[in-house]
Amino acid sequence: MGNSHSHHPNESVEKPDFSVRRRSSAKQITSAHVPALERLFQKLELTAEDDNGHPGEITRATFENVFHGPLQLFGKLLYEQMVTNGHHHHGDKVRGRITCEQFVKAGKEVLKLFNETDQHKYYFKLFSQGKEQLDKEGALRMIHIAYALTLSSSMVPYAKNEKDEQVFNAVLESMFGMKSEIKFSEMERWMESNCPHMVAGVHNWVYTILTGSKMPEELEVSRVPMLERFTEGQHCMTMGMVWMLTGSLPHMFTHTEEKDTDPAAQAGTKNPLLTSFQFLMKLARLSRCQSWVNLYDSDEHGLSMNRFSHHVTSYNDPTITLVSFEGRNIYCIAEDVPWREGTSKFGREDTRLIQITPVYRVVQSGGPLVQWSITDRNIPKGIHFGQSGRLEVLSIPLDFDMAKHYGVQCQLHHVEMWGCGRVESLQLQQKQKQWERKEVEKQRSRKLHRDVNWEENPDKQLLSWGGVEVNHQYSRSGAM
Structure with a gap:
């Protein structure tokens, strides 16, 4: 189910512009x-x-x-x-x-x-x-x-x-x-x-x-x-x-x-x-x-949007994300900008969407290509892969319980992300996470007023990023 051995009839593969530096000398x-x-x-x-x-x-x-x-x-x-x-x-x-x-x-x-x-x-x-x-x-x-x-x-x-x-x-x-x-x-x-x-x-x-x-x-x-x-x-x-x-991939992922x-x-x-x-x-x-470092692995950290968000946010360099689902399908999403949650898609000219198995091919090149929506009520929540104005190639809903491949529902097996940036990027992310954990402790010790609307409270997103389960419908696995 969801197995693609040829180009989708509505999906044309763009020819990436790969340049190699050469000097006359x-x-x-x-x-x-x-x-x-x-x-x-x-x-x-x-x-x-x-x-x-x-x-x-x-x-x-x-x-x-x-x-x-x-x-x-x-x-x-x-x-x-x-x-x-x-x-x-x-x-x-x-x-x-x-x-x-x-x-x-x-x-x-x-x-x-x-x-x-x-x-x-x-x-x-x-x-x-x-x-x-x-x-x-x-x-x-x-x-x-x-x-x-x-x-x-x-x-x-x-x-x-x-x-x-x-x-x-x-x-x-x-x-x-x-x-x-x-x-x-x-x-x-x-x-x-x-x-x-x-x-x-x-x-x-x-x-x-x-x-x-x-x-x-x-x-x-x-x-x-x-x-x-x-x-x-x-x-x-x-x-x-x-x-x-x-x-x-372009040079920026392997500098x-x-x-x-x-x-x-x-x-x-x-x-x-x-x-x-x-x-x-x-x-x-x-x-x-430059080394690639494992930021998120669903087998280790839990197959959930909450855990994905916790390990991905605040990493500010290019990333490689692998999505494995039924039909022996493995896709790679190479993002040339940091992941950000919101209503608009992100990614620039070096972004790539690549099918690795069962057929190896560059499906789309150039961004914006990824949309990551968690809180907005006016658009479908989850992660969506595919350029605007074209048939969506792949999506993962908020519950992380399946994958949709060209609209066909498939069993989701694995998601993992690798950071392709400088060593300093991981260190900065870790510092940011430390700060967030301290803020989480402050929020835990603060008694919320009963008349506060929790759905609209800005602390909700901060707690979620810090690893606190704030809404059980977002996750099948709230394990730390």
Whole structure:
């Protein structure tokens, strides 16, 4: 019930305007990194297990053996791409050796991919193994490897569970539809509309490996944030969802902290992706993305409007909200402004409404998109998602007892919100909550006059935000 495997007939998907900062001086870095490519080739020569009877060349096995664990297949595909420059065909015999000159030339071709469209073309050829069309098996390999390498380049420990497979299959469902193969132009259209930075993490990782240094900040996109207070399997959010969302969302949701993190400090980690090529990455200093912090989780805090309000209010930075309901549906509401209760909708140009499963797609982009009404008697109470003048996509009534999906009533399973802002934002929210709790104590000790109209008393909203149950019809769970 409420399951949507295709676009609603009255819902058109807008094409988001994703911009990536590029500087004209960036193209000069290609020649500057030639010495780094030559040094890398020499280091690869030293890793050869057998005596190298061909000085100035390395074997395919030597190249591929540097890649371990989840990266083993990628090493095979990257070697084929560098040797053939993407012009090989499935079944063709790929040369078993590569010279230093060929390696440097192929490396320069990769390093000059500053435009994301050019990156998409390069990695389409890599994962299709030179064919003109990409099949579902190749696309799934691309998704798995892009996920692993994006986490690695963001210095986030690798993790994957069965929920991630559901997300990845939802991507395939959206990208391919009824087709078994797609051309580059079809993949590019889908990426532009839904996830333009899907392979950006792959390119960030390859750039770092080839140069021994991090990608310039103006060229780096799709950084994956750490999740504070996160335990895999105990939230609706998974790392697979985080990765897909960072490939879809504007930069403001994944901005970088003003500090560097030394990957050498990660040497003790159990993450195989960070130990691979460790000797090449000692000089790299990869930027870390701003963490996301869990503000509200209905399993922990209670599935109620009262508890939602208590944990959400006073957080003044962008947020990610997940809504899970029957039909395997999970929606993401990325808000670029603080949540506010009232009669008008809120959200600016970076706001997104994204369906994550069973089909991954950007449903609407740009605000105002969210209306949150608790007290006004003239409009429907609850939370409503969808742009004005268009069919409402999703809503949650005041009682938090169901969800309406395009007007169809569905069982509500889970709601959670993640804060995407600065550390200071959470600290300011906590200070505000402390002040509110003190005010609540004052109100509790104050004897209300019998002739006061409680429905119109301004203290009612303050008590509600402080966690005091002021009207039982607002909540199915008043637990603190």
